[in-house]
Amino acid sequence: MKRIGIISICILLLLTSCTPGEKEEEEIVQDVKEKKEMSIVPSYKLSKENYRMLLPYESGAARGVIVNQLANRVDIDEIEEGLRRHSKDYFDPETYIFREGQFLSAETVYGWLGRKLTEKQLEKEVQSEVKKLKEAQMTVNEEKIRNQLQQGINPPINNKNNAKEQKKNPKYLSHIVEQNYLITKDKQAKVAGISIGLSMKSVYRFYTEDKEKKRTFHETDIPKDKMLEVGKKNAQEILSRLRKMEGLENVPVMFAIYQEEDESSPVPGNFVAKTFVDKGQNEIGKWKSIKEKNVLFPSNEAEKHHVEESEVIKRFSNDVADYFPNYVGVIGKGFYINDELSKLVLDIPIEFYGKGEVLGFTQYVYGLAKELLSNNYHLEINIKSSTQMESLIYREAGKDDLNVHIFQ
The missing domain is CATH 1.20.5 (Single alpha-helices involved in coiled-coils or other helix-helix interfaces)
Structure with a gap:
């Protein structure tokens, strides 16, 4: 493929990146903390799969809490994006407008995350x-x-300096994510649904102090079945509290339980279960299992459980090495749903000495992707130098053509 071909694809990407939606832009009034505020509903959204969001954008009432509660940055991104993704099963993006949670304040969330x-x-x-x-x-x-x-929702303990008691009763729940879904009628926006994500620990870390105030650090693994059992009980407790809040007495609620990864993991954890509580209901019924997983390439897990993708990515990495022998290697992150690869992100870190090298290398990687990587899943290839993103290659699942963007 000639260089001009890459540039033309870049232009096409810029022209199509924000496609107008069918609904016209409108001004609406929404209730925010018992006050009437004017907001704008945009006339467009990035795609049919995305929610429109009110302007000006409202930060959540518990903004910043998640950074203090989740140690791994990739978990922070995944639980927020994943909760919105699962909410689409109940709150259609064609009908509902997204807003960050406004009912649970930072003070409330911190209080609930404490121990009884x-x-x-x-x-x-x-x-x-x-x-x-x-x-x-x-x-x-x-x-x-x-x-x-x-x-506090987490289990009580008599003595925080008793390691045995702490391990027996860990703090399972580390964060609560709230998202609001609104509908408009007669220029009025009202909350018509909320989603609650419960972030549950897979490893509990804590410390104890002796009489001299010397700290000893401990950790204990939390089995998935126990985490899930506790998470479901926590959801029922939170539902009971939500129903006592003004404005949420009859609002449908979606709950999703998220299992965090270890704080040093390069890939995030995943959602394991979700349920929907219709308006006016005060009890949670059946839960639906979620079979999702994030996998690192290369890794022992990938080689053992995802042999085909491991071999393809290994060949891809070896072919890149033929072009740039001194690069550090391709790092892949695969997102699986029901054991099927749904999205693959490949990061290629390389040092370049000019824009010509970037263009030539991007063209080479483009050819490798066309040849080796299936179009059965969403694909994203990030080509980076030590200082910035140099180029991006991506393709939607089911599409034949790859899109390319060269960063200036």
Whole structure:
């Protein structure tokens, strides 16, 4: 393929990257924290599979909490994007508008992620709070104080410095992601559905202190079946709390349980189960299993369980080495649904000494992709230098043509 061919494909990509949707842009009024606010519904979206989003864009009420709760950046991206992907089964992008969660504040989420208090701990905390209020000559409502203190969903422990007790009762739930789905009627936008993602640990890390305040760090693996059992109970508890919130008494709720990967993993974890609770319902019924997996290439898991893709990627990497013998290797990330490869992302880090090298190498990789990589899955090839992304090659599943973009 000639160089001009690559450039023409780039132009085509720029012209088609934002395709107008069928709905016209409109101004609507939405209820936000008991106030009426004017928002704009865009007349376009990136594709039929994507949700339209209100303008100006609203950050979530619990913005920033996820960064403090999930240690792995790839898990952060996957749980947010994956929750939106699974929400499409219940909230059609052609009908619903996406908004980041506005009901669960950062304070609420942090409170729910804490541990429940034992009866002894609760009573001690209540009496301490009552004493403070009385000294300040303020009104005392013990029942309200108890409810405020007993917000934690994770299991209680008597002594946080008892490693055995901590391992037996780990903090399973590490984060709660909320997403809102709105519909418009008569220029009014109302929440017509919400999705809740429960991020569950696969490894629990903690520390204990001795009398000299010396810390000892521990970790324990959490079996998937136990994580799933606890996650389902947590979802029921959260549903009960949501139903007591103003505006959510009758709103449909989708729950999805996400199992995190280890904090050092180069690939994210995955969703393992989801369920839908219709409007007005207060009990969760059946759960639907989700069979998804993210796989690193090359890796022992890939060579053992995904032999065909491993061999193809290995051949692809070897052919790249024939062109650039001193490069460090292709790194692949495969996303599987029901054991079928759905998306493959290949990263190729190489040092270049001019734009001509970038163009020539991109053309070479383009040919390899056409020859070796199937069109049964979404494909993305990122060609990078140490300072920036140099070029991108991608193809949608089922398409024959590859799209190319050279970054300037």
